[in-house]
Amino acid sequence: MTPDAIEEQIARTATGDRAAFGVLYSATSAKLFGVALRVLNDRSEAEEVLQEVYVKVWHNADRYRANGLSPMTWLITIARNSAIDRLRKRREGQAGLDAAEAVADAAPGPEALVVQGSEREKLVGCFAELEEGRAAAVRRAYLQGESYAELAAAFDVPLNTMRTWLRRSLLKLKECLTR
Template identity: 85%
Template sequence: MSGSSPVVCFRALVQHIASGGKGKAKIRWPSGAPALHLLNSRFRKGRNLSQPLIEEHIARTATGDREAFGRLYSLTSAKLFGVALRVLNDRAEAEEVLQEVFVKVWRNADRYRANGLSPMTWLITIARNAAIDRLRRRREGQAELDAAEVVPDPAPGPEAHAVAGSERERLAGCFGELERDKAEAVRRAYLGGETYAELAAAMDVPLNTMRTWLRRSLLKLRECLDR
């Protein structure tokens, strides 16, 4: 939605909230300088945002008034985008955080008066915390990548080779406890990849007999290795 107007972006956000707010809203703020595009005329001229007006819009948003929510968005989105951008220094991530912020505002507007903060302080706190959470997740992800880069070489060392050699000796000893034809059948089935039918034909025994041989031989091998 590159180049979309703030109105189109807001409609997409409202549709996302109306659908339950699950997942990420597929919204892209205007290209170029999003913060400038989102400023209303009052803010562009450098005037202070009207705290009583913002407080009124928050109160009406708490009742489910989408028109008031839209006005709240129009008044504050540029400021909150700037807060997120200063923390993250990444426009795309700041855009996503702004989406998260307004979803939280929609869901939690009824809690505003209980926190004792001014309306803009409350909104900025939500934006800053969301941006910090995003930054923390980004750093944790990078730390995991850095850790992956220093994982030791998985190639077996001398101790692993010694253990493997000991296991091979035990397995060879257990094979020695099987009857010769049954040991051969197990090797050819599980090491050579021959099918039961191929083995039965090659060793001139019924197919069911071959299945029984292999099942019982495997049980004996397991018992031997468990000793």
């Protein structure tokens, strides 16, 4: 489905059009599920987050504003933020667990099963243009849900430096993706 068609479905959803919401769900749910699954690395939690995402979309579709960015950016941001919120709640609940129980599985995530095609290849190419440490910081912040403070400590840089790294890296990624 084209970005214009997705925007149209969002606009119709904002008016309470259930059919448009169904079309929007059909066209976008696989990608949003992949985003949630990549962050959470747990299928059942990703399914729950996906449901929460579409509840948010239903209630907030009137807040979407076409601003030259892809409507998928808006939807993916909702999914990513919801998944990160869930991940942070999970981490808070694990605080009392034995350290071995709290370690995440290091195996590659199932994202490759869901996300395919040229968009992924282009994004990988754009990540390759970033400095290695900056690319790792972006991945850890936006795919693994680590906070700025956690990243600053891990990379042994001041908090404001980490914020600058992430902001500049995202700008470089955006520029690369628009080429």
